[in-house]
Amino acid sequence: MAKIIKHQFFFSHPQETVWEYLTKSELMAQWLMKNDFQPIVGVDFQFRTGPIPSLNFDGIFYCKVLEVVPFKKLSYSWKSGPGEGKITLDSVVIWKLEPKDKGTEVFLEHRGFAKKENLDFYNGLLHGWVEKFQNIDKLLNAAHHGNTNS
Amino acid sequence: MLMLLSEDSLTINSLADNFDMSRPAVSKHIKILDNAGFISIQDIGRERYCTLKKDGFEELQAWLSYFDQFWGAKLKKLENLLNNKLPN
Numbered sequence: 180m181a182k183i184i185k186h187q188f189f190f191s192h193p194q195e196t197v198w199e200y201l202t203k204s205e206l207m208a209q210w211l212m213k214n215d216f217q218p219i220v221g222v223d224f225q226f227r228t229g230p231i232p233s234l235n236f237d238g239i240f241y242c243k244v245l246e247v248v249p250f251k252k253l254s255y256s257w258k259s260g261p262g263e264g265k266i267t268l269d270s271v272v273i274w275k276l277e278p279k280d281k282g283t284e285v286f287l288e289h290r291g292f293a294k295k296e297n298l299d300f301y302n303g304l305l306h307g308w309v310e311k312f313q314n315i316d317k318l319l320n321a322a323h324h325g326n327t328n329s
Numbered sequence: 330m331l332m333l334l335s336e337d338s339l340t341i342n343s344l345a346d347n348f349d350m351s352r353p354a355v356s357k358h359i360k361i362l363d364n365a366g367f368i369s370i371q372d373i374g375r376e377r378y379c380t381l382k383k384d385g386f387e388e389l390q391a392w393l394s395y396f397d398q399f400w401g402a403k404l405k406k407l408e409n410l411l412n413n414k415l416p417n
Contacts, residue, residue, distance in 0.1 A: 192411050
């Protein structure tokens with residue numbers, strides 16, 4: 180299971196045009212979702228869409244602009260929850276634009292998903308890393324105390 | 330630990346018996362799992378019971394599937410919008 184979502188898409192339109200559609204609120208609303216976005220770092224904004232009860236989602240994505248490199252990179256945090264200020268999804272969306280012959284290559288990354296780091300860590304454990312750490316621990320204990328953990 | 334808990338709730342001591350790790354080390358792992366929302370801990374009698382919260386995993390996977398499809402569709406929509414509104 181991939182834990183970072185990555186998409187790559189080529190648009191046969193100039194970089195400046197694609198950037199506009201990623202950063203102007205009225206244009207974004209036409210393909211993404213209704214929003215009050217502004218391409219200013221630190222500004223909070225929202226996307227509004229229909230709720231999805233099975234995902235504990237009330238229909239509002241709470242976002243904050245993290246990075247803006249005009250025409251090249253755009254990043255914002257993307258959080259949601261069941262409502263009443265509770266947040267169960269905490270992720271980050273990163274857009275990168277590259278000019279190409281006859282158009283623009285767009286790279287999208289959607290990462291974070293809250294506990295992803297913890298999930299990775301425990302996936303690692305389930306695959307045997309814990310044995311390696313225990314072996315190191317045993318060796319260290321033997322060296323220091325001359326006995327192993329009980 | 331998560332695999333063991335997926336079969337049954339266990340006390341921290343029972344969990345620890347399955348690993349060649351000190352009890353404080355097991356507690357550390359349990360704390361991380363608890364903070365991450367994957368397990369819940371209840372004190373019953375003199376024991377601490379750990380129970381797997383299936384919700385945490387399933388919600389995460391559900392969001393991943395949802396967004397993967399969501400972005401694919403949105404990018405297509407953007408493409409159509411650009412192609413219909415503007416000359417290439």
